[in-house]
Amino acid sequence: MSADATAVPAQQSPPTAPEAVRIEGLHKSFGRLEVLRGIDLTLAQHEVVCLIGASGSGKSTLLRCINLLEPIDRGRIVVEGEEISARGVDINRIRRHIGIVFQAFNLFPHMSVMGNVTLGPIQVLKRPRATAEADAIALLERFGLADKRNEYPDRLSGGQQQRVAILRALAMEPDLLLLDEITSALDPELIAEVLNLVRELAAGGMTMLIATHEMGFAREIADRVCFLDGGLVLEQGPPGEIFSAPREPRTQQFLQRIVEAGRL
């Protein structure tokens, strides 16, 4: 099986675009549980990569490692040419350039939409409040949430909350956006509005690494799909290839289960 894992074709990422993220030999354990066992993954700028894999395969852990929310055990993470996993790197500075959106939204419940979206720009980027608010209003208008700017999160639908969470990350003007199963906590009728927002971001050229169970969406939006299994990127390729003709038996099994669950 490990022989298969190393046989991943190398020509998958478009060779022309400069690289946004390079992950080499990333290892991560929780106690004795080895979750990531040597992840190699590269994203080109403006590329959209979807991470698929069973629950517990380490998708969230990988995204959290890239955002330095989890310390890594071994390996290297290079973002925009800088090794962010190196010792002595200022993690607060790194995180400004990497946005992450969580499955459970994690909005700040004691702050209005405006407060949520401007906290980072004001406190971290040190923008004047007026500038930050003007930028936030422009952002909210662009994505149809301007009328909600004074609402508190508990007054919003799940779909609206998740869209605000995405805008909160976008307000930092990140080079890279990590999305962790952002529709898994939503009622089915609210999923589309969130996915539409992500489509717009993809069309605008945002570099994104997206952990998702929405296979239809992954197929449509991804430049490349990576299947995570046994702590490794077991197979990766263009969505057409992965979904129609997966080579690895494990990938085939996983997709079979998804089909049986009626999600592809």
Next chain:
Amino acid sequence: MGAGSRASRILTGGSRRPGAPAVALASTVVFFGVLGLVVVSSPGWPRVRDAFLDAEVFAAALPDVLRAFAVNVRLFLIAELLVLVLGLLLAIMRNLPGPVFFPLRLFAVVYSDVFRGLPGIAVIYVLGFGVPGLRLPGVPRDPFFWALVALTLLYTAYVAEVYRAGIESVHPSQEAAARSLGLTRIQALRFVIVPQAIRRVIPPLLNDFIGLQKDSALVSVVGVVEAFRQTQIRAAATFEYTVFLALALVFLLVTIPLARLTDWLVARDRRRQLAGGVR
């Protein structure tokens, strides 16, 4: 809806049978009627009644006790303000990250353990008599001052624990969300975690304030003439213990509203949580 349904739950104990309120009232009359009979028919009752239940003495004492109670009010209001700030500082100290802050964290832990473990009256004694007794130049000798310091030190320990529980009750995902924006640990505490923690700890905090307000009577032991001391002086001079009833009433006048407010806030929070769903 909330207040009405809570009051009716107390009345009927959750029963919805139509006769429930009537049963509750009848049972109340019987219960207190029997209790009253037992007390009134007891052999010592006439003496107790004369000493404790004299309306005239009560009316005469009330203004005096109230005036002395102003000292308690001043004492617990100042102490509450100080405790609110110092308790929060201590709780934050305990949450500071990294090895550099170990001494502060250690201090916070030891402080809480020591002052929660000491009998309050002992601390008031030691500070109220001991420190002025040193006769250090420039150190206040006013017993009120040292009583205030003692109550503040004691209750800071309790309130710091309340704040700490509040800080720990904020889900780690909130810190992750804040840190992922590039906020430092201290910024995350300041803008995201502590504001949410404070909202949650208001009810238990008010509970501690009820304790503090009652304990303001303890400072009488170092010679502060507050309501309790004033009552004792009157009772000793006249052998009229009705004054203590006036004292009890005065304390209840401030502690019961606070207890009701605390209950109401707890009930409101519970309603909000039920309505708000996942955070």
